[in-house]
Amino acid sequence: MTPILTIIPLLFLVVASIPWLLPHLRTNLRHLLRKPTPQSSQKPSRITSLRVYPIKSCRGFEIQKTKLHMTGLDLDRRWMLVDAESHVFLTIRQIPEMTRIRTGLSDDGEYLLLSVSPTKGGNKGDGGKEIRIPSHPDKSWLEKNTTLATDIEIWDTVTDGYVYNPEIGINQLFSTFLNRSVALVYKGPTPRVLKGNGDPRLLGRVQDTNFPDVHPVLIASEASIDELNGRLKSAGHEGISIERFRPNIIIKGEEGGAWVEDSWKTVRIRSSSSSSGDGKEGGGEGLTFDIVARCGRCQVPNVHPETAEKHRTQPWDTMMKYRRVDEGLKYKPCFGMLGAPRGEGDIRVGMRFEVLEETDRHRYIRGF
Ligand SMILES: *[C@@H]1O[C@H](CO)[C@@H](O)[C@H](O)[C@H]1NC(C)=O
Numbered sequence: 001m002t003p004i005l006t007i008i009p010l011l012f013l014v015v016a017s018i019p020w021l022l023p024h025l026r027t028n029l030r031h032l033l034r035k036p037t038p039q040s041s042q043k044p045s046r047i048t049s050l051r052v053y054p055i056k057s058c059r060g061f062e063i064q065k066t067k068l069h070m071t072g073l074d075l076d077r078r079w080m081l082v083d084a085e086s087h088v089f090l091t092i093r094q095i096p097e098m099t100r101i102r103t104g105l106s107d108d109g110e111y112l113l114l115s116v117s118p119t120k121g122g123n124k125g126d127g128g129k130e131i132r133i134p135s136h137p138d139k140s141w142l143e144k145n146t147t148l149a150t151d152i153e154i155w156d157t158v159t160d161g162y163v164y165n166p167e168i169g170i171n172q173l174f175s176t177f178l179n180r181s182v183a184l185v186y187k188g189p190t191p192r193v194l195k196g197n198g199d200p201r202l203l204g205r206v207q208d209t210n211f212p213d214v215h216p217v218l219i220a221s222e223a224s225i226d227e228l229n230g231r232l233k234s235a236g237h238e239g240i241s242i243e244r245f246r247p248n249i250i251i252k253g254e255e256g257g258a259w260v261e262d263s264w265k266t267v268r269i270r271s272s273s274s275s276s277g278d279g280k281e282g283g284g285e286g287l288t289f290d291i292v293a294r295c296g297r298c299q300v301p302n303v304h305p306e307t308a309e310k311h312r313t314q315p316w317d318t319m320m321k322y323r324r325v326d327e328g329l330k331y332k333p334c335f336g337m338l339g340a341p342r343g344e345g346d347i348r349v350g351m352r353f354e355v356l357e358e359t360d361r362h363r364y365i366r367g368f
Pocket residue numbers: 140141142144145167168
């Protein structure tokens with residue numbers, strides 16, 4: 001190919017991306033001209049809980065220790081449920097009952113345990129039935145027991161996924177429970193590249209994730225849920241558990257330090273003991289995350305994670321009064337921060353959590 005022929009498509013790409021780039025250009029220029037960000041003065045904290053939700057929108061579980069991958073915590077949102085015909089994803093937003101689908105891990109970590117939690121006053125006959133599937137299915141298992149589909153829809157993207165075959169029994173169990181024909185899907189090999197604030201042009205690298213809405217990891221602080229619960233209780237409502245916000249990493253936070261996470265820009269997790277270490281668990285470098293955006297919330301936190309009962313107003317109404325803190329999310333309250341890890345390694349409860357850099361420039365960009 002002659003050089004000119006190579007340049008034409010390139011030029012076209014540059015020109016085509018101008019309308020998209022313009023709004024960000026100003027912010028980025030300001031960013032570049034600014035003096036280096038000062039080190040954060042926030043005090044180090046500690047990881048108090050790790051949570052994974054293997055099937056998107058279904059009930060997850062706590063874990064003491066796991067692996068952080070570039071795509072998120074091991075097992076987290078590797079699976080999701082889709083409509084059996086259209087292959088469009090299902091979420092707890094439309095189907096609160098999904099939170100009654102339980103996931104767990106066998107003692108040896110080899111199997112994911114799936115079941116449906118019975119209703120309070122008796123059950124519908126499938127209570128107690130448990131199906132096991134490999135937690136890390138290998139190629140040959142997937143070839144035998146699933147069918148790769150390339151038309152899996154999640155938000156406005158289409159990606160691929162391994163659809164579980166009827167013989168596994170899992171689609172039947174969930175379809176009966178949800179009164180509609182559904183199928184379980186395991187993320188396929190094609191990377192689902194981050195969009196919105198995680199877009200390669202903003203993040204500075206190409207990173208992907210499995211089936212969370214947009215970004216690999218959600219970090220939340222106990223100090224903030226405590227503050228929110230204080231408000232709920234003084235208004236005569238019940239307090240809620242942090243599980244309702246479906247975070248992955250929960251930190252304690254300083255006393256009186258509610259909502260300091262709003263300004264996190266770079267954070268790091270390290271083993272608490274150490275000056276030395278095995279390097280993998282962050283004796284030295286630790287695990288660093290770019291905090292890409294605040295997490296705008298819908299009404300999912302109004303759903304009780306155990307019973308699937310949805311509260312008519314809370315915590316939504318309370319949060320709308322004081323947690324609309326992001327210019328890019330005018331009509332949504334924020335809780336928790338979305339991060340993209342810069343590296344991989346072991347992560348466990350008790351590790352030290354440090355804020356390296358802060359910013360006052362977070363602004364949510366729609367990623368779906
Ligand atoms: C799935 O595939 C494996 C082969 O890798 C096979 O042993 C197994 O019986 C298959 N079926 C189920 C229900 O797991």
